[in-house]
Amino acid sequence: MSAPLVEAEGIVKRYGPTVALADGRLTVLPGESHALVGRNGAGKSTLVNVLTGLQAPDEGTVRFDGEPAPALADRDAWRRKVACVYQKPTVVPELTVAENLFINRQPLQRGFISWRRLRREAADLLATWDVHVDPEVRTADLKVEDRQMVEIARALSFGARFIVLDEPTAQLDNREIERLFSRMRALQDSGVTFLFISHHLQEVYEVCQTVTVLRDARWITTAPVAELPRAALVEAMAGETVAEQAATVRDTVADDAPVALEARGLSSESYRDIDLTVRHGEVVGLAGSSGSGKIELAESLAGLHTPTSGTARLDGRRLPFGDVQAALGAGVGCVPRDRHEQGLVTGMSIGDNATLSVLGRLGRYGFVGTQRRRAVATDLIARLDIHAEGPDQPVSDLSGGNAQKVVMARALASDPRLLVLINPTAGVDVKSKESLLARMDSAREDGTAVLVVSDELDDLRRCDRVLVLFHGRIVAEHPAGWHDHELIASIEGVDHG
Incomplete structure (x- = not known):
């Protein structure tokens, strides 16, 4: 040898x-x-x-x-x-x-x-x-x-x-x-x-x-x-072996629950011919390798990119592409993939960051009511269990887990009808991760449609179903209760048939 x-x-x-x-x-x-x-x-x-x-x-x-x-x-x-x-x-x-x-x-x-x-x-x-x-x-x-x-x-x-x-x-x-x-x-x-x-x-x-x-x-x-x-x-x-994995028990979404998001024929350089629906009160996961197109698809639905073809509707109304502000106005909340680059304005306070998406509700004629913003921010801090001195603390002082909770707080502040979460628990500690996933569950219980993109199997386990992208196409759908080896086999392109 x-x-x-x-x-x-x-x-x-x-x-x-x-x-x-x-x-x-x-x-x-x-x-x-x-x-x-x-x-x-x-x-x-x-x-x-x-x-x-x-x-x-x-x-x-x-x-x-x-x-x-x-x-x-x-x-x-x-x-x-x-x-x-x-x-x-x-x-x-x-x-x-x-x-x-x-x-x-x-x-x-x-x-x-x-x-x-x-x-x-x-x-x-x-x-x-x-x-x-x-x-x-x-x-x-x-x-x-x-x-x-x-x-x-x-x-x-x-x-x-x-x-x-x-x-x-x-x-x-x-x-x-x-x-x-x-x-x-x-x-x-x-x-x-x-x-x-x-x-x-x-x-x-x-x-x-x-x-x-x-x-x-x-x-x-x-x-x-x-x-x-x-x-x-x-x-x-x-x-994992099958015996080790505990299935998540949850109520399934009724087949007659109203459709929130309906995408048809979406294509771009990163994905092709995407058809998908997400019902109100349903959490749908997107899984795939780094080059599968899953992040680009989610970012398109959140207004960050414009597909080359296809349409998407939210509660029957056409979803605007390529305009984050318009997507926010249409009812889309988003936790972006990188909290440092896309999620937080580090020179601002926790309260400022948490309420950026709802400034129009906090005052009139372009002026923001300070007391009202403080009240909304304080409520969001409590709801998301953000460990901080108060809304005036600089967001740059926070740990990774609490900083991610601020990003989630802002996504939820606008009461979205569609919540797009991209790697929502990346780089956070176990306790913060559980807290963030609990917020995803509560959004679902409130009737929000949730689309979650993640490489973390624990995030995807909370989904009602998981769609797998491979080379830009949806190649598999796994209902809740899947096992790790089944999902990974789909992600890696292994044909078990």
């Missing part, structure tokens, strides 16, 4: 009180495609950051070819060991392929760039690795699959033979995916080793020889793909 090309042992990485990786382990053999899988938050990105020298581990070791990893500051040494091709391009779109391949290391002649030599060396490099791309074309004009191959060729030109592919198929169609896999196999035959990260387990079985599973920031197992049945792989990722 050949010696490992890459070894990571006992990797621990903390960010303040958050343990992003408690026990990261990886052993990759030369010339293989090695899959790294796990649900969102399992620790995959943190391990990749350590393997590519972007961050130093707090504990543990990384070795390449049996030797310790380079010093963090020695970027050239890291480039000779490993490279990562991310979902988002790291090339400069306005530069040509040749310019991108040799950026910051262009061949010089008498102190000036030799463009003829640059083009020749780029053509030679592309030919060496069988990448059929014109070196003089603008990188922005390339298809995604060709851009990825240019990034791989650039990494190989530094001497790296270990390439991390982070969700490389997220933006590719089936034919492009098959071409990428063919190119990966050819590169493997030439001595290139891949770490393949994907939410689509079907792809792991198509292109990888070995798989490592992370769960809850820990290494769970490493096994040959051919010896690991899909059900066992999903169980390793989910960490």
Whole structure:
């Protein structure tokens, strides 16, 4: 058995009180495609950051070819060991392929760039690795699959033979995916080793020889793909057996309950042909991997984006797209995906933040009644159990959980008929999480229609049903009472039929 090309042992990485990786382990053999899988938050990105020298581990070791990893500051040494091709391009779109391949290391002649030599060396490099791309074309004009191959060729030109592919198929169609896999196999035959990260387990079985599973920031197992049945792989990722999981008991929404939200034929760059309904008093979950389109769909319904086609109606009235204020006026409340960037005005008080969506109700002729705002804010603080000195306290003083409650308070302040929640419990403590989910339950009991997008299974367990998006389409619907392995199998594109 050949010696490992890459070894990571006992990797621990903390960010303040958050343990992003408690026990990261990886052993990759030369010339293989090695899959790294796990649900969102399992620790995959943190391990990749350590393997590519972007961050130093707090504990543990990384070795390449049996030797310790380079010093963090020695970027050239890291480039000779490993490279990562991310979902988002790291090339400069306005530069040509040749310019991108040799950026910051262009061949010089008498102190000036030799463009003829640059083009020749780029053509030679592309030919060496069988990448059929014109070196003089603008990188922005390339298809995604060709851009990825240019990034791989650039990494190989530094001497790296270990390439991390982070969700490389997220933006590719089936034919492009098959071409990428063919190119990966050819590169493997030439001595290139891949770490393949994907939410689509079907792809792991198509292109990888070995798989490592992370769960809850820990290494769970490493096994040959051919010896690991899909059900066992999903169980390793989910960490549950059917007997362990308690089903949530709740009254189901009556079939004749009035429809609040009705979407028909919604399409955009991120999702296609979406039909869905949410009844009053119903909580519907949207699940899927990071590239599934679930967040973009929810944000469209909240007024953040405009679909390219299709319609949505709320209580029979057409929902406005591309206008958050108009969506708010139409009866949509939203907890956005990032409370720091989209949810809070950090220079303002808790009371100001909580009442931003209802300023028109707090006064007349453009003036806001101070006492009235204070009364509304105090009521919201009590309703959501926000631990604070009062409405005048700066929102920047709050813990993550209490800050998220302020965002939820503002979404509820307008008494919405449709509540769109995007990752509503991300980054909050257990107690705050339970409090936020209780507010979701009470909104449901008040007859509000709730659409919740989340990577957290505990959030989705409170739903009456969960719709799963895969490559922008709704591919499955799970009624309440589903088991973790069933939902994860749908999210990861595993066909149990």
